Amino acid sequence: MTQRFGRVLAWVFLAVVLLVTVFPFFWIVRTALSNNFALATHPSSLLPADFTLGPFKRVLGLATLSEAQAEGGSGASLDALLYLRNSVIYAAGLTAVVVFCSAAGAYAFARLRWRGRNALFSILLCALMIPTVFTMLPNFVLVKDLGLTNSFAGLVAPNALFFAFALFFLRQFMLGLPTEIEEAAIVDGAGHFRILFRIILPMSSGPLTTLSLLMFIVAWNDYFWPLLVTGKKSVQPLTLALGVFKQSSPNTAPDWAGLMAATLVAAVPMLALFVVFGRRIVNSIGFTGFR
């Protein structure tokens, strides 16, 4: 009897956790489809208050000033498409370079034998001990000295060539690959680059996909580094724009509907990735402990 009671209690706990997890997402959608003025009069309605697509139009810059103000917008538009483009360039660019450099490095560390390999690897391992907090300021000074502020190169610079987790993650996988195929290829006279591109990388397609997903998510959500190095609309990612949009909205009566619509625009690509690759993302979180 107590056993069954315990199970019921556990399910109730789990249901509460799920509710608390999901409710804010529901609330974003509900608010984003509301008229900002109606939000004040119906603060607790579970359905959108006075349903409208106005907030999205405001965010995407499709609404005229008078239309925006009629629904409680501040008149400030977000240019979400521009920021969306910037986020895509930043996240996709960083992901591509990190995955490529890490795959090359991981192959050398996992499959080749050379003097200094383990010593060098231990040195690189130290990067995991240095919190980003500490390297952030000197890196900013460096990127500024190089004249790379307000550029995509400056955005990706600190992590593109060497991202500790990515290198270790791929090396770990490549260490476990069987050697037979490689040896056969060597006998056939294949060089290292041919082995890397024709054998090892295709065999690693699973981990490469997972790594790309995780890198993309991390870059997409990044806030602090872009805050430091970008001041211009032309390169700022969406996460920064959300803060800008909030500040342009009056403090006494913020355009919450517009803000939530903007938030949704920023979150949707991640949610889409989740719908497609959910199981892969869930399973990738093991003992590696990303970040």
Added chain:
Amino acid sequence: MAVVSQENRAVVVTAPTRRVRNRRPAVPAARRRDARVAWLLVTPAVVGFAVFYGFPLLRGIYLSFTEFHVLTPPTWVGLANFRQLLGDDVFWHSLRITVYFVLLQVVTGTVLSLAIAAILHRLTTSALIRGVILLPYLISNVIAALVWQWMLDPQLGIVNVVLKNLTGDTVQFFGSSAWAIPTLAAISVWKWMGYFAVLIFAGLQTIPPAIYEAGRVDGASEVQMFFRLTLPLLRPILVMVVVLSVINAFQVFDIVQVTTQGGPANASNVLQMYIYRKAFGEFDFGYAATMSLALLVLLAGITFLQLRVARANQSDLS
């Protein structure tokens, strides 16, 4: 591909000349060719590490001994920044509330994640539920901060509307100094709880089910088994989770910057926020570097202690 094979041939040609100079004929030529390719392949990683980890580390330490306002070159001031640090009440206040934030987030976060993981482990293996729990981890801190700021809004936020109906009172979650840090910690817990639950869940799956069967045969209850079997066997992963969350929590910035920006009246001016304000608000990079160094030493010390105390590398399973 043509370019690549040419490159390989070049390596083969140069190999014999190098053997003459090398006094260790025991190393086969193939291996030395490996070394060339290997160094070529790791070059990006080595350069990235040297330029964006190694060099900034040294430069950061150097800058903490200087007065530096970005536009003019740094001037050496010895220990002046460190003396300033010792007498800086705002810094010590920031440190205190950061520690308060870390304790709140790590303790509640770890307990909740552990509970969720343990319950999932005993009830269901549904990947869908684990996926849903992971949702907050996928969105940025900025989004998490914004949606909670809206839900906790004093007048229109759903949480305060419900609170008002239940208790007749509303809570200034971000606007009162007593609530600011707990509110930020709660948002952070919401954001990371699912991730750490899935991480712990992965650890739980490595525990052989036979152990639980044996426990049940001996008449142990679920609760007893949790404290006598699960917890001890899970210790290495729990230690990792705690170390990761402590390091994470000490660097809290995004949600503070989006919501309170350190206010009201420094009540949520966490260390990272204070460093950011000093560096980019007052352009006092030297002093900001000094505080970063203090944070680095603090984090290193805490991590070392945690690993020592918990003997993280020893598992009871093996």
